[in-house]
Amino acid sequence: MKGTDDKFLSAVQKGNCEDVQTIFESSLDKSTLLNCCHKRSGDRAVHLASRHNHVDLLEFLISRGADIESSNLDGKRALHEAAQAGSRDCLNLLLTNGAEVDSLKRADWTPLHLACTKLDVVIVNELLSAGANPLLCNKDGWNAFHIASREGSVDVLNCLLDAYPSTWSTKSKNGRTPLHTAALHGKLDAVHLLLDRCKYDSDTTDSCGSTPLMDALRAGFTDVADVLITQHKVPPDVATSIGELTPLHLAAKEGQDGTIFTLLQLGADVNTKDVKGRTGSS
Numbered sequence: 001m002k003g004t005d006d007k008f009l010s011a012v013q014k015g016n017c018e019d020v021q022t023i024f025e026s027s028l029d030k031s032t033l034l035n036c037c038h039k040r041s042g043d044r045a046v047h048l049a050s051r052h053n054h055v056d057l058l059e060f061l062i063s064r065g066a067d068i069e070s071s072n073l074d075g076k077r078a079l080h081e082a083a084q085a086g087s088r089d090c091l092n093l094l095l096t097n098g099a100e101v102d103s104l105k106r107a108d109w110t111p112l113h114l115a116c117t118k119l120d121v122v123i124v125n126e127l128l129s130a131g132a133n134p135l136l137c138n139k140d141g142w143n144a145f146h147i148a149s150r151e152g153s154v155d156v157l158n159c160l161l162d163a164y165p166s167t168w169s170t171k172s173k174n175g176r177t178p179l180h181t182a183a184l185h186g187k188l189d190a191v192h193l194l195l196d197r198c199k200y201d202s203d204t205t206d207s208c209g210s211t212p213l214m215d216a217l218r219a220g221f222t223d224v225a226d227v228l229i230t231q232h233k234v235p236p237d238v239a240t241s242i243g244e245l246t247p248l249h250l251a252a253k254e255g256q257d258g259t260i261f262t263l264l265q266l267g268a269d270v271n272t273k274d275v276k277g278r279t280g281s282s
Helices: 004-014 017-026 030-035 045-051 055-063 078-085 088-096 111-117 121-129 144-151 154-163 178-184 188-197 212-218 222-231 247-253 257-265
Strands: none
Touching (some): 045 078, 055 088, 088 121, 144 178, 154 188
16 A cells, blocks of 8 residues: 555646645645655655646645755756756746756756757746856756757757857867757758858867768768758868768768768769778779
8 A cells, every 4th residue: 555655746746736735734744745755766746746747736835845956866856857848837936936047967967958858949948038057068068059959949049049149159078069969960950050140160070070061971861961062062072080081981981872872963072082092982
């Protein structure tokens, strides 16, 4: 039979206000009940209410003294849960009650980082309006703009740029720009925006010498490669420090026949040589 803690957390997760209030009011140790948590996740009632957008329950919990800054085993606070789940009502309630907008969970992810994974421009706007800092980086050196570039939301990217015009100027710990990330994940609309609105060098290299063009080709996104070469004049025959290979050499090495065909259509020279004098057909 479930104990009182389990019943309480289950009622919160289901959004059953009547059961939550009944269990709470009949408890002899209300403080302990508010702070009880799931053994596996460490989730407390405020986490569950925020994740499922049970705003009336969250308001009840806060009014009874629940700690909105408590963390679960992943380091998430209630605001992280609301941001990631798109729970707008709970997010606003938490911010109104003074939730720390730039709190860090494990791996140094903020609520804004999590919101950018879900392409929810309304949540992103709410967090920015509450003072969230989009320049903060997680343990891999990614800020919110980097994450939004991976997901490819033009609306979120524009929102971040409107709030912080310099947020595009960032590199991860291995030297990768948001342009690299968008190209690698085939986010064509994001690539257009990043090159049109930001000041990226379209042929920039990361710490391994990889360019956005080579990332796009390696992942098979020839539409992105087409845009980079034809519209943004990225040369298809320039070698990088990845073994001093050109995109054509790399495609030939990895046996990507379709990519080779695309590169030749886009003007790559089949006779281009690498530093060892080899052509793509060698």
